[in-house]
Amino acid sequence: TIGMVVIDKLRHTAAGTSTNGLKFKIPGRVGDSPIPGSGAYADDMAGAAAATGDGDILLRFLPSYQAVEYMRKGDDPTIACQKVISRMKKYFPEFFGAVICANVTGSYGAACNKLPTFTQFSFMVYNSLQNQPTTEKVDCI
Protein backbone atom coordinates (compact mmCIF):
# COMPACT_ATOMS: atom_id res chain seq x y z
CA THR A 1 0.00 0.00 0.00
CA ILE A 2 1.03 3.52 -0.59
CA GLY A 3 -0.34 6.25 1.63
CA MET A 4 0.50 9.80 0.63
CA VAL A 5 0.13 13.23 2.18
CA VAL A 6 0.73 16.46 0.24
CA ILE A 7 0.66 20.03 1.55
CA ASP A 8 1.27 22.80 -0.96
CA LYS A 9 2.71 26.28 -0.45
CA LEU A 10 -0.73 27.71 0.25
CA ARG A 11 -1.27 25.11 2.99
CA HIS A 12 -3.79 23.18 0.93
CA THR A 13 -3.79 19.58 2.08
CA ALA A 14 -4.57 16.34 0.29
CA ALA A 15 -4.11 12.70 1.14
CA GLY A 16 -4.64 9.39 -0.58
CA THR A 17 -4.00 5.66 -0.68
CA SER A 18 -3.76 2.88 -3.22
CA THR A 19 -3.47 -0.85 -2.53
CA ASN A 20 -4.25 -4.36 -3.66
CA GLY A 21 -4.86 -5.37 -0.05
CA LEU A 22 -3.81 -8.47 1.87
CA LYS A 23 -2.63 -11.64 0.18
CA PHE A 24 -5.28 -14.39 0.02
CA LYS A 25 -7.99 -12.23 1.53
CA ILE A 26 -11.56 -13.52 1.49
CA PRO A 27 -13.13 -12.17 -1.74
CA GLY A 28 -14.98 -8.94 -1.10
CA ARG A 29 -12.77 -7.92 1.81
CA VAL A 30 -11.82 -4.25 1.94
CA GLY A 31 -9.26 -2.85 4.39
CA ASP A 32 -8.61 0.61 5.75
CA SER A 33 -7.21 2.15 2.59
CA PRO A 34 -10.43 3.39 0.96
CA ILE A 35 -12.02 4.47 4.24
CA PRO A 36 -11.75 8.23 4.90
CA GLY A 37 -10.20 8.84 8.30
CA SER A 38 -8.70 5.38 8.34
CA GLY A 39 -6.35 4.95 5.35
CA ALA A 40 -5.84 8.69 5.07
CA TYR A 41 -7.34 12.02 6.12
CA ALA A 42 -6.68 15.68 5.37
CA ASP A 43 -7.96 18.97 6.73
CA ASP A 44 -6.47 22.35 5.82
CA MET A 45 -7.20 23.56 9.33
CA ALA A 46 -4.84 21.03 10.89
CA GLY A 47 -2.85 18.72 8.64
CA ALA A 48 -3.00 15.28 7.09
CA ALA A 49 -2.11 11.68 7.87
CA ALA A 50 -2.03 8.24 6.28
CA ALA A 51 -1.81 4.73 7.70
CA THR A 52 -0.45 1.40 6.49
CA GLY A 53 -0.41 -2.15 7.80
CA ASP A 54 -3.15 -4.59 8.75
CA GLY A 55 -6.26 -2.82 7.49
CA ASP A 56 -8.65 -5.10 9.36
CA ILE A 57 -7.34 -3.63 12.61
CA LEU A 58 -6.51 -0.11 11.43
CA LEU A 59 -10.00 0.66 10.14
CA ARG A 60 -11.50 0.06 13.58
CA PHE A 61 -9.61 3.02 15.04
CA LEU A 62 -9.74 5.68 12.28
CA PRO A 63 -6.05 6.37 12.93
CA SER A 64 -5.59 9.03 10.25
CA TYR A 65 -8.57 11.04 11.48
CA GLN A 66 -7.40 10.66 15.06
CA ALA A 67 -3.88 11.80 14.20
CA VAL A 68 -5.21 14.92 12.47
CA GLU A 69 -7.35 15.67 15.50
CA TYR A 70 -4.32 15.38 17.77
CA MET A 71 -2.45 17.83 15.51
CA ARG A 72 -5.44 20.18 15.54
CA LYS A 73 -5.14 20.28 19.31
CA GLY A 74 -1.49 21.25 18.96
CA ASP A 75 0.39 17.98 19.13
CA ASP A 76 3.59 17.70 17.14
CA PRO A 77 3.12 15.30 14.18
CA THR A 78 5.46 12.68 15.64
CA ILE A 79 3.58 12.75 18.94
CA ALA A 80 0.25 12.57 17.11
CA CYS A 81 1.39 9.49 15.21
CA GLN A 82 2.75 7.86 18.36
CA LYS A 83 -0.48 8.48 20.28
CA VAL A 84 -2.47 6.79 17.53
CA ILE A 85 -0.18 3.76 17.49
CA SER A 86 -0.28 3.53 21.29
CA ARG A 87 -4.06 3.56 21.31
CA MET A 88 -4.28 0.62 18.87
CA LYS A 89 -1.50 -1.21 20.69
CA LYS A 90 -3.57 -1.23 23.90
CA TYR A 91 -6.17 -3.38 22.20
CA PHE A 92 -3.97 -5.31 19.76
CA PRO A 93 -0.38 -5.47 21.06
CA GLU A 94 0.74 -7.57 18.09
CA PHE A 95 -0.90 -5.54 15.33
CA PHE A 96 1.09 -4.54 12.26
CA GLY A 97 0.79 -0.85 11.46
CA ALA A 98 2.42 2.51 10.88
CA VAL A 99 1.19 6.09 10.48
CA ILE A 100 2.67 9.20 8.83
CA CYS A 101 1.57 12.67 9.96
CA ALA A 102 2.14 16.23 8.75
CA ASN A 103 0.81 19.56 9.97
CA VAL A 104 0.11 22.65 7.90
CA THR A 105 3.39 24.31 8.85
CA GLY A 106 5.29 21.49 7.15
CA SER A 107 6.38 19.58 10.23
CA TYR A 108 6.05 15.83 9.85
CA GLY A 109 6.60 12.58 11.68
CA ALA A 110 5.81 8.87 11.73
CA ALA A 111 5.33 6.01 14.14
CA CYS A 112 4.89 2.24 14.00
CA ASN A 113 4.10 -0.66 16.30
CA LYS A 114 7.17 -2.70 17.15
CA LEU A 115 7.09 -6.40 16.29
CA PRO A 116 9.89 -8.98 16.17
CA THR A 117 9.81 -8.74 12.37
CA PHE A 118 9.05 -5.02 12.16
CA THR A 119 11.29 -2.76 14.20
CA GLN A 120 11.73 0.20 11.85
CA PHE A 121 9.43 1.92 9.40
CA SER A 122 10.68 3.67 6.26
CA PHE A 123 8.88 6.58 4.66
CA MET A 124 9.66 9.17 1.98
CA VAL A 125 9.97 12.92 2.44
CA TYR A 126 10.33 15.68 -0.12
CA ASN A 127 10.09 19.31 0.96
CA SER A 128 11.51 22.68 -0.01
CA LEU A 129 14.58 22.11 2.16
CA GLN A 130 15.65 19.18 0.01
CA ASN A 131 16.49 18.82 -3.65
CA GLN A 132 15.44 15.19 -3.90
CA PRO A 133 13.16 12.64 -2.20
CA THR A 134 14.73 11.28 0.97
CA THR A 135 14.09 8.06 2.81
CA GLU A 136 13.67 8.48 6.55
CA LYS A 137 13.23 5.79 9.17
CA VAL A 138 11.66 5.70 12.61
CA ASP A 139 12.13 3.12 15.33
CA CYS A 140 8.85 1.44 16.15
CA ILE A 141 7.41 1.85 19.65
Place this chain on the structure above:
Amino acid sequence: SSRLPLVLNTWSFKNATEAAWQTLASGGSAVDAVENGCAVCETEQCDGSVGFGGNPDELGETTLDAMIMDGTAMDVGAVGDLRRIKNAIGVARKILEHTTHSLLVGESATKFAESMGFTSEDLSTNTSKALHSNWLAQNCQPNYWRKVIPDPSKYCGPYKPPDVLKQGTSAYKEVDIHGHD
Protein backbone atom coordinates in the same frame (compact mmCIF):
# COMPACT_ATOMS: atom_id res chain seq x y z
CA SER B 1 5.82 27.15 6.46
CA SER B 2 9.19 27.66 4.79
CA ARG B 3 9.31 23.86 4.62
CA LEU B 4 6.32 23.81 2.32
CA PRO B 5 5.46 22.33 -0.05
CA LEU B 6 5.72 18.86 1.46
CA VAL B 7 5.24 15.39 0.02
CA LEU B 8 5.23 12.51 2.48
CA ASN B 9 4.47 8.89 1.72
CA THR B 10 4.61 5.49 3.37
CA TRP B 11 7.41 3.04 2.56
CA SER B 12 10.41 3.67 0.31
CA PHE B 13 8.46 4.40 -2.86
CA LYS B 14 10.78 7.09 -4.22
CA ASN B 15 9.36 7.44 -7.71
CA ALA B 16 5.90 8.11 -6.30
CA THR B 17 7.32 10.90 -4.12
CA GLU B 18 9.15 12.35 -7.09
CA ALA B 19 6.03 12.27 -9.26
CA ALA B 20 3.97 14.07 -6.63
CA TRP B 21 6.66 16.70 -6.21
CA GLN B 22 6.97 17.27 -9.96
CA THR B 23 3.20 17.67 -10.18
CA LEU B 24 3.35 20.48 -7.61
CA ALA B 25 6.37 22.01 -9.36
CA SER B 26 4.52 22.13 -12.65
CA GLY B 27 1.57 23.95 -11.09
CA GLY B 28 -0.64 21.05 -10.11
CA SER B 29 -2.73 21.03 -6.96
CA ALA B 30 -2.15 18.96 -3.84
CA VAL B 31 -4.91 16.62 -5.01
CA ASP B 32 -3.25 16.29 -8.42
CA ALA B 33 0.02 15.47 -6.69
CA VAL B 34 -1.54 12.70 -4.59
CA GLU B 35 -3.25 11.24 -7.65
CA ASN B 36 -0.11 11.25 -9.78
CA GLY B 37 2.11 9.98 -6.99
CA CYS B 38 -0.14 7.04 -6.21
CA ALA B 39 -0.65 6.34 -9.92
CA VAL B 40 3.11 5.86 -10.34
CA CYS B 41 3.03 3.19 -7.65
CA GLU B 42 0.10 1.49 -9.39
CA THR B 43 2.05 1.38 -12.65
CA GLU B 44 5.27 0.23 -10.97
CA GLN B 45 3.43 -2.26 -8.72
CA CYS B 46 5.28 -0.86 -5.69
CA ASP B 47 6.57 -3.83 -3.62
CA GLY B 48 3.72 -5.94 -4.98
CA SER B 49 1.24 -4.33 -2.59
CA VAL B 50 0.03 -1.66 -5.01
CA GLY B 51 -1.56 -2.07 -8.40
CA PHE B 52 -2.22 -5.01 -10.68
CA GLY B 53 -0.65 -8.45 -10.39
CA GLY B 54 -0.14 -8.47 -6.62
CA ASN B 55 -1.70 -9.96 -3.50
CA PRO B 56 -4.44 -12.09 -5.08
CA ASP B 57 -7.51 -13.04 -3.07
CA GLU B 58 -8.60 -16.63 -2.33
CA LEU B 59 -9.90 -17.00 -5.85
CA GLY B 60 -6.69 -15.69 -7.39
CA GLU B 61 -8.08 -12.33 -8.39
CA THR B 62 -6.30 -9.04 -7.72
CA THR B 63 -8.70 -6.29 -6.71
CA LEU B 64 -7.81 -2.70 -5.87
CA ASP B 65 -8.76 -0.14 -3.22
CA ALA B 66 -7.92 3.55 -3.37
CA MET B 67 -8.96 6.85 -1.85
CA ILE B 68 -8.22 10.51 -2.38
CA MET B 69 -9.19 13.35 -0.06
CA ASP B 70 -9.16 17.09 -0.67
CA GLY B 71 -8.54 18.70 2.71
CA THR B 72 -9.64 22.10 1.48
CA ALA B 73 -13.14 21.12 0.39
CA MET B 74 -13.32 18.05 2.67
CA ASP B 75 -14.27 16.13 -0.44
CA VAL B 76 -13.52 12.44 -0.91
CA GLY B 77 -13.50 9.91 -3.72
CA ALA B 78 -12.82 6.27 -2.93
CA VAL B 79 -13.12 2.88 -4.53
CA GLY B 80 -13.13 -0.55 -2.89
CA ASP B 81 -12.84 -4.06 -4.29
CA LEU B 82 -12.37 -2.58 -7.76
CA ARG B 83 -12.11 -5.29 -10.41
CA ARG B 84 -10.30 -5.27 -13.77
CA ILE B 85 -9.26 -1.60 -13.70
CA LYS B 86 -5.56 -0.79 -13.16
CA ASN B 87 -5.74 2.90 -12.26
CA ALA B 88 -7.68 2.73 -8.98
CA ILE B 89 -6.56 6.15 -7.72
CA GLY B 90 -7.70 7.61 -11.06
CA VAL B 91 -11.14 6.10 -10.54
CA ALA B 92 -11.20 7.50 -6.99
CA ARG B 93 -10.41 10.94 -8.42
CA LYS B 94 -13.29 10.62 -10.89
CA ILE B 95 -15.64 9.76 -8.02
CA LEU B 96 -14.41 12.86 -6.21
CA GLU B 97 -14.78 15.10 -9.27
CA HIS B 98 -17.91 13.75 -10.93
CA THR B 99 -20.16 12.47 -8.16
CA THR B 100 -21.40 13.62 -4.80
CA HIS B 101 -20.71 10.15 -3.37
CA SER B 102 -17.62 9.15 -1.42
CA LEU B 103 -17.13 5.40 -1.97
CA LEU B 104 -18.08 3.01 -4.76
CA VAL B 105 -17.32 -0.71 -4.56
CA GLY B 106 -17.07 -3.93 -6.51
CA GLU B 107 -18.50 -4.66 -9.91
CA SER B 108 -20.55 -1.48 -9.89
CA ALA B 109 -17.39 0.55 -9.35
CA THR B 110 -15.94 -1.14 -12.41
CA LYS B 111 -18.98 -0.11 -14.43
CA PHE B 112 -18.56 3.45 -13.19
CA ALA B 113 -14.88 3.37 -14.20
CA GLU B 114 -15.73 2.10 -17.67
CA SER B 115 -18.26 4.90 -18.07
CA MET B 116 -15.48 7.35 -17.17
CA GLY B 117 -13.28 5.94 -19.93
CA PHE B 118 -11.07 3.49 -18.05
CA THR B 119 -10.10 0.27 -19.82
CA SER B 120 -11.25 -3.02 -18.32
CA GLU B 121 -8.50 -5.66 -18.33
CA ASP B 122 -7.28 -8.71 -16.44
CA LEU B 123 -5.28 -7.68 -13.37
CA SER B 124 -3.58 -11.04 -12.89
CA THR B 125 0.03 -11.68 -13.90
CA ASN B 126 2.26 -14.74 -13.92
CA THR B 127 3.47 -13.62 -10.51
CA SER B 128 0.00 -13.40 -8.98
CA LYS B 129 -0.99 -16.71 -10.58
CA ALA B 130 2.09 -18.39 -9.11
CA LEU B 131 1.40 -16.91 -5.67
CA HIS B 132 -2.11 -18.28 -5.79
CA SER B 133 -1.06 -21.72 -7.05
CA ASN B 134 1.50 -22.03 -4.26
CA TRP B 135 -1.09 -21.03 -1.69
CA LEU B 136 -3.50 -23.69 -2.94
CA ALA B 137 -0.69 -26.25 -2.87
CA GLN B 138 -0.06 -25.34 0.79
CA ASN B 139 -3.65 -26.20 1.74
CA CYS B 140 -4.68 -22.55 1.54
CA GLN B 141 -2.35 -21.45 4.35
CA PRO B 142 -2.44 -18.82 5.72
CA ASN B 143 -6.03 -17.63 5.52
CA TYR B 144 -8.41 -15.39 7.44
CA TRP B 145 -11.13 -17.84 8.48
CA ARG B 146 -11.98 -18.93 12.03
CA LYS B 147 -14.65 -21.00 13.77
CA VAL B 148 -15.64 -22.84 10.58
CA ILE B 149 -15.48 -26.39 9.26
CA PRO B 150 -13.38 -27.89 7.84
CA ASP B 151 -10.55 -26.66 10.10
CA PRO B 152 -9.21 -23.61 8.21
CA SER B 153 -5.74 -23.99 9.78
CA LYS B 154 -5.36 -27.28 7.93
CA TYR B 155 -7.69 -27.38 4.98
CA CYS B 156 -9.02 -25.35 2.08
CA GLY B 157 -12.68 -24.38 1.86
CA PRO B 158 -15.46 -24.12 1.09
CA TYR B 159 -16.14 -23.47 4.76
CA LYS B 160 -19.35 -23.37 6.74
CA PRO B 161 -20.18 -22.56 10.37
CA PRO B 162 -20.09 -25.54 12.76
CA ASP B 163 -23.22 -26.79 14.54
CA VAL B 164 -21.62 -25.99 17.90
CA LEU B 165 -19.46 -22.89 18.13
CA LYS B 166 -16.08 -23.48 19.83
CA GLN B 167 -14.84 -20.75 22.17
CA GLY B 168 -11.33 -19.42 22.48
CA THR B 169 -10.23 -18.86 18.91
CA SER B 170 -8.24 -15.64 18.77
CA ALA B 171 -9.94 -12.73 17.04
CA TYR B 172 -6.59 -11.56 15.76
CA LYS B 173 -4.22 -13.24 13.36
CA GLU B 174 -0.84 -11.66 12.73
CA VAL B 175 -0.37 -10.73 9.08
CA ASP B 176 2.68 -11.08 6.88
CA ILE B 177 4.34 -7.64 6.96
CA HIS B 178 5.16 -7.97 3.28
CA GLY B 179 1.47 -7.98 2.41
CA HIS B 180 0.02 -4.81 3.83
CA ASP B 181 -2.83 -2.39 3.34
